[in-house]
Amino acid sequence: MSSAAATPVKPKKRLSIQRRNLRGWGYASPVAAVVLVFFVGPLVLMMYMSGTDWKMAGNQGTNFPDNFKDVVSQRQFWPSILFTLKYTVIATVLLIGLGLALAMLVQESSRWRGFLRTAFLIPTSVGLASASLLFYALYSPAVGPFKGILAKFGVDAILGTSWGALIGTVFLIVWRYTGFYMLLLLVGLQGISGDLYEAARIDGASSGQIFRKITFPLLRPSLALCIIMCVTGSLLAFDQFYILTKGAPDNSTITVVYLLYKLAFETKKHLGMGAALGVIILIALVLINIFQLKVLRGDEDE
């Protein structure tokens, strides 16, 4: 991060350093206050709640570590983790792969490619909730446009089987987010100097070699950013499953965040258990991201 690069103070201004410091804090104080009150505070409260018998009615005293034990012993705990991981792997591979393919397709600028970029980007302005409702209608056996084709293959509802529900959700996410990753990777591609490609071509490199030896290594920082964002987003998936599949069929599409919602508001109505699962998710996410940063950065040094 660039945060280490503090602005150097010119000598002639040294007398007023304290006043400038004070001004700096003055401008930063609204952000500091909001972050403390609406981020750090709730975060601390979450830690406390996770060790507390906190039902809808209110705080009924500490009970650490009961909430954690109860969460782990939930029937849906391990299945939801497995499902979340499965979904994350599929979504990440598809989103990054297709995003890269589309980015390379529209890389050079022309009127047609400009149109294509816009076409791929429009879904990213649609809200995830709206998109989920849209695909709910699109997949519907009553009004959906694919009902005829599907009936021929003996499928009456796309969301009726656990695999169908997973694939249907992945398709929704691919539609909604591929443009986003295309754009991030496009920026990375445009950062690669054209001279390198020119030189490689003069040396007689094939396009496969150019991709492996030039594009891929130089795109690594952008790819790393995309992968981290995509993995984080997918691990925390909620809206699409809550709205599109509602966890059905047979609770087979329940992600960990969905389970958190259910524990807190539906099945147990126990905020303490929800908070305990929240702490587990938070710790897991931090660990996974540290691991990802290590792996993706380690590769860069080679």
Place this chain on the structure above:
Amino acid sequence: MSKKLVKRSPMAQFAIRTPYYVLTLGLAIIFMYPLLWTAIKSFAPQGGSIGQPEGWGVGNYETLFNYQAGIWVYLKNSLLITILCVVFTLVLSTLGGYAFARFSFPGKNLLFLLVLSILMVPYATLLLPLIIWLKNLHLAGAGAILGGRLGVAIVLAVFQLPFAVYMMRISFEAIPKEIEEAALIDGCGSLGALLRIMLYAVKPGLITVGIFAFLAAWNDFMVPLFLLNSGDNSPMPLAMVNMRQQVMGTIDYGVTEAGVVFLTVPCVILFLALQRHYVRGFMSGALKG
């Protein structure tokens, strides 16, 4: 590649390019299809639709507009939450970005990292304690300020801060110091310099931050789902999902399609109008990532 193509005859070029155009056109159609389908279907006759069972027309939109308290209530909620969120995000990120870019003060890097760390904390996990926390601040629950809509707007703005502060910081850093110094010599205080000179210079950054805050707040479903307990204060996405669930027995897809169109049209217009700024936001984010 372009060099090779120049040497080929026009016919050969055509033969090479055609599959490319067919493939890319196909892809563009796939990406546009769901939106076009909903837009058309929302006016089409369909079974199960209360408003538009037969013939083409705006019956689904009439059902939508008359849903419970009337769509205007939810539209007003959405607008209130969105405007508040955009204003909070712009004010906080402008002041914060200016501070981070132009001043050095103790704790600066720590505060900046703290702002960025909001990205690392899952939305969903923070919402549970926020329910309790905001209740104590009269920003959620019964009798909350603005029926809890203020609390929703603040929380949405907090989640915008990492991107917004970062974006405004690099926008301010990109302005030559001389401009600010000239203003200071001319007798402006730093606040005067910020308001009179700097704001114009960071306008593209402000637009980008504003678009992202607008899209996030307008479309958000999860924050109001967790924080609002009265349906009358719901913004549109939440009302739309509730609407579908209440008619569960026979799902009125027509009204759902109309609702999706109603929610999406402003976003698509905003996106098309300000596409350049939208793309710019990603560029600045990815360059240093």
